[in-house]
Amino acid sequence: MSPRKPAPSFEIDASKLPPLGMPPAQFLRDYWQKRPLLIRNAFPGFVSPIQPEDLAGLACEEAALSRIVVHDRPSDAWTLRSGPFQEEEFPGMPHHDWTLLVQDVDKWDEDVRALLAHFDFLPRWRIDDIMVSFAATGGSVGAHVDQYDVFLLQAQGERRWQIDARPNPPTAFRDDVELKLLREFNPTHDWVLQPGDMLYLPPGVPHHGVAVNPCLTFSVGMRAPSAAELIGDYLDTLVADADEGLRYGDRDLTPPTDPYEIDTAAMGRVVEALNALRMNDPDKLAGWFGRFITTYRSAGEVAPTPSARSRIEIEWDLGHGAELHRHPMSRLAWRKATRSTKAGGAQLFCSGLEFTLPVKDAQRIAAAETLDGTGYSALGEAGREAVLELLALGHYQLLGEAGDED
Structure with a gap:
């Protein structure tokens, strides 16, 4: 009998092969939805693209999804408040035991959104958002479990993470707090993460993070309906x-043995x-799923363009240096059509909308956050019409058109 293959390690240094320390196929085979992994130096020399004051400013925006969690240690009481918050609140916050969390920071900040390119080993439509949290010393949201995969990237300061990596850990919740905190938490691993370190957690792994000092943590979470x-x-x-x-029909009905029986x-x-x-029906199912998975839950909404320009004007602008920039709240995906799907080759989905396009057009539009004149001209007629419709609906913004100061 051949010797049993040793279990994959719970910790790896990724300095030589960031951000996973191994080929993506190996990570997906050995860890994805199977096993936690602490990745030291996932982003060597990482410098946070935003500062705590930037996050506090964002938490004051009406459209941002933000929360503050405060832990009173003597009584072990937890308080949860939802934003938007007032700017004057933050200077008076204590120096310990509280956390500010803001969802969808990738939709608000281009530099944060750029981090998603490092996660292209995953389907983009599976990635939900990048949540950013600032924690004062001792700040935490308590021991809990998430029902989705998450990558926890330490961006600034230090955070201590404890996890329970045992099979079938206890997951009952406390009934004395508003948050879904674990009643029992028995960690098997205990680490302190430095900037650039990243912790991957599959769904259902109990974990608890506490700020060693004031810190920022980026949470790249997956959408798992x-x-x-x-x-x-x-x-x-x-x-x-x-x-x-x-x-319901019963043309083959025969006299029942018992008229009250559902036979x-x-x-x-x-x-x-x-x-x-x-x-x-696989085509009907796929069409529904594409629309469903690209419909984003968020406080922000994509609104139609108030003053529509003509196609001739738009194409003239694109030919003279203007660009189409996709709305950060717009989610796109595509799929190849099957034989039974109407002609076109592919279905493009954008925030619940569906377009039938050639495969190359669907691929290009889904992947391009910006389209210049060259990119637009490379599309077929169906692709251009789809882009123009998405522009009219607010999923693109035309920047640099004639008369624009930019």
């Missing part, structure tokens, strides 16, 4: 699109009626 969310949204789509003519034949007809809704 629950089965209930998927079923609920898909059923809503089926109901909205259902043909009233599709009904096997009746249940077979129920299944047939449900199948008529094409619940098992």
Whole structure:
């Protein structure tokens, strides 16, 4: 019998191969949704693109999703407040035991968003957002579990992380606090992260982070909708699109043995009626999922362009140095069409919208956060029309057009 292969390590130095310290295929095989990993020097020499005061300013914005968590150690009481906050609040905050968290910072700051390029070993539509937290010394959000994968990048200062990497750890919540904190937490690993270190946690791993000193932590979280969310949204789509003519029928009915019994034949007809809704149709399912997964939950919304320019004006501007910049809240993805899908080759999805396009057009539009005149001209007619429609709906902004000061 061959010797058992040793289990992958819980810690690695990524200095020579950042950000994972190994080829992405190896990480996905050995760690992704299987095993936590502390990655030392995932971003060697990392310097945070934002400062704590920047985060505090963002937390004062009406459209930002922000929270403050305060821990009173003597009573072990936890307080949660949601933003927006007032600027004058922050100078008076204590020097310990509180945390400010702001969601979607990648949508507000281009330098933070640029970090996502380092995670291109994952489908972009799986990445939810980059949440940034500032914690005063001792600040924490308590021991908890997340139901999604997360990469915790230390951006500034030091944070102590404890995790429970045992199989089937206890996950019952306390019932005396507003936050979903663990009633019992027994860590198996204890680390202090420096700037540039990153901790990967699969779903369901109990963890607890405490600021050793004032620090910033970037949380790159994945979107992982629950089965209930998927079923609920898909059923809503089926109901909205259902043909009233599709009904339960029993043309093969025979006299029942017991008129009050729901027999096997009746249940077979129920299944047939449900199948008529094409619940098992892969194209219908894929179209729904593309629209669903690109619809973003956020306080910010994409609004239509107030004053629409003509196509001739837009294309003239693009030919003379203007660029189309995608709205940071817009989420895009695409899929190849199957034989049964209408002609076009691919489906492009943008924030719940769907376009049928050639594959190359769908790929280019999904990947390009900006489109200049050359990029726009490289698209086919269907791709250009899709871009112009997305511009009219606010998913792009035209910068540098004639008369623009920029």
